[in-house]
Amino acid sequence: MRKREEGKMSRYTYAWFAVLAVTVLWASSLIFAKIVFVELTPIAFVALRYTIACPILIPMAQFARRRQKPSVESRKHWKAVVAAGLAGPFLSQVMQYIGLNMTTASDAVLLLNFTPVFAVILAAAVIDERMTVTKLLGLAMATLGATMIVFNPAAVDPNISPTRLIGDIILIASTFFFAVNGIIGKIAVKSVDSVSLTLYSTLSAVPFLWVSVILFEDLSVLLALSPETWIIIIWVGIVNTALAFMLYYESMKHIEASKVQIALNLIGVWGVLMSIPILGETISLLQILGGAVTIFGVIMVQRGRANRHKNQSTEGFQENF
Template structure:
């Protein structure tokens, strides 16, 4: 397979991962009307862990890991799976899926801030401008809702969603610094399994299994999608993309996630689209691109192609 074809294939893997992650907010929102967040996460982690286990057996990966890296996996599992998904599922009880999609694109801003504080990266004027733009976009998305005043419950939902982006940034910095020497799919399996273990006592306490009989076929389809495609295939395809493309190039696809969420929210949940929220979301994405130092190279590359 030629180099260009490999890059195209890797791009398709990344595109599919982002599409699955973007739609995940919609599927979560659709099921939360019946299940509480804990029950939803138990079923999702259970389906995801089973799918990844079968996939590992089919791919003939070894499940053995050194005891030295168990604490690393536990930290990543708690932050990247349990806390992250719990914050998002709880936030979606009070905010719409499209707003969640826009806010999740704010995560790289927190990553840059943490990198400056703990990895000694330098702050530049362009990064400062990008951060101001992104924060402005977040304010537009979270404080404008059809001209109506915001209720306290809505504010809490947006706060939880923003906290989830901060949590994901902490997770990303730790994942980079810990450098666990195992295939991403193996790490993902143990993280998903840990998420299942941590949430199971909560569904037992709340007797969440009693509501499972209330789910219809469509809601079970959403759960299967969350478990198989979001927790399983998306992470797997993301890792496959990273095997071929540079991480900086793969990360560019993250800016498309809110678009996938918006389209799915309109088509599947009939959510209303407010122009000011879309404007705020676009401003967030532009700010994040500037912070990551990718806007100037993109413009330069575009101008270069136009030269005769």
């Protein structure tokens, strides 16, 4: 009995280490993107990232399907899977990295915490989830924090240029589309295992990503990429995407979903800490305060949802950082 309890405790501890690793990996994705944007355009980066991740996700999905036999019901949700791919890996990711290219990495990692806020608003509208006082206070705090971040004059851009402001707005819009992805994913994951959902939604997005590269960017830049840039792209595709998702979903088996979602707010902390020494960015006291207010507001929102669903087991479908 004691050994069984120790085994459960060790799995729980390892799961938390996995969550921490995921937060570091997803935060570093934005830093890596800033580095490669010197040679590579945003949509091409996203397209390469998910194209590289797909071959890694395929065996993971096959293993998951052996453990959970696909039901007839799962075939009915193919539209939801495609919609999840368009909202998440396509629209959300494209907007996220276009916005990142126009603003600072520290702004980006702090504003991306806005996804749960939109998730609560959409849940109230789409799946009739009750809006409580705690949620409303959390939404107000998150909005205030985001405003402090966006209108903070960064040292690299002290005059709040239109480019940086537009980039921040695009980033916030990207969190809305990933919240849409989360609502759709929550519906689809009832009959499709989470890894397969990630794979198929990604596969459905990849063609749209490459068409967007052809239409809006210069495909020839791929021929001029340095070996260092290719190493970063391959690393992000395999480690920051495929491996990170494997760790993320594995941790969800041992830790409550609401706790994992709250822990993912560390992405903003790691991202800011990385952007200072690696990218040479500086962060002001107002920006730090705005990030703290945003994260605290998001935690209030998530705790409000957790209290309502504390007896339910749900699987998250978080931002593909």
